[in-house]
Amino acid sequence: MTSTDQQLLGAIRRRTVQAAADEPSVRGGDWRQATVASVTGNGTVVTTDGTEARRLETYTNPAAGDLIRVDSNALGDRTTPGRVAGSVVDPPWAAYTPAWTAATTNPTVGNASRAGRYQLIGRTCHVAIRLVPGSSTAFGSGAYLFGIPFPVAEDIVEYVGSARLTAGSTYIGQCFASPTATAVNVTFPASATPATAANMTQVAPATFANGHVLRLNLTYQTA
Structure with a gap:
């Protein structure tokens, strides 16, 4: 067998292996x-x-x-x-616009600034909300609710997060999500002694007005 024949046979073998x-x-x-x-x-x-x-x-x-x-x-x-192990990178935070509603009369957002961010890792959702009313905002009436990006899981537990309202003074409270909820309600202290809380409205814990800042943070399991 000549060297040319050997080279041809080798090429055929390599091509057969690759085709297989x-x-x-x-x-x-x-x-x-x-x-x-x-x-x-x-x-x-x-x-x-x-x-x-x-x-x-x-x-x-x-x-x-x-x-x-x-x-x-x-x-x-x-x-x-x-x-594969070692390659996991947490997903980035994504933007969404949180709904703002009230128990009696819904607010009119007007030129308010509404910003929402969330990170979804499996069925765990981390969410942050920032709301700043504007000069053309109508505040509605009744307890406020703020939309979250995904419904809460149907479970026996509820989820509690933090709330911070800057309205002249600074008020520290909580946001709360019940099973299957699509929004959170917000409570702030209603009295110091005894320590009780009440739902946030246009006039509680302070009169909500242009330029005030409401911040919410919550972690919960999605449905």
């Missing part, structure tokens, strides 16, 4: 690591090499740049259980 590796019915099931390029809306991710893999329920909060495991079977189906 590329053919799922030949290679059977396997797994590999890959980097996520994009996340689709149908429960899959697309890797940087163009592979689309369906996410298992364990893979929450997928994001571009995740280093994941991709499993393949002999039929070419691809799934991913999620990120």
Whole structure:
């Protein structure tokens, strides 16, 4: 066999091995690591090499740049259980606009500034709200409620967070989310002795007015 024949035979062998590796019915099931390029809306991710893999329920909060495991079977189906150890990066905080309602008459936001931020890690949601009434804000009447980004889980526990109102003086209170709630109510001390609390309204704990600042923070389990 000449050297040319040997080179040709070697090339054929290498091509055969590569073709078999590329053919799922030949290679059977396997797994590999890959980097996520994009996340689709149908429960899959697309890797940087163009592979689309369906996410298992364990893979929450997928994001571009995740280093994941991709499993393949002999039929070419691809799934991913999620990120590999050491590659987990907490998802970024996202913006949303919190609803502002009241028990009797809803406020009219006008030129008020409403800002909400949240971070969702699995079913744990961290949320922060900042509200600054404006000159054209109408304050409504009755106990205030402020919308959260996701409904609260249906459970036997409630979730309590912090509240801070700057209205001439500074008032420290709490926000409260009950099971299945889509909004939190806010309470501030109504008296010092005994220590009791009352729902926040336009006139409690102080008259809510243009330029005042309400801040809320809460962590809860989503539905």
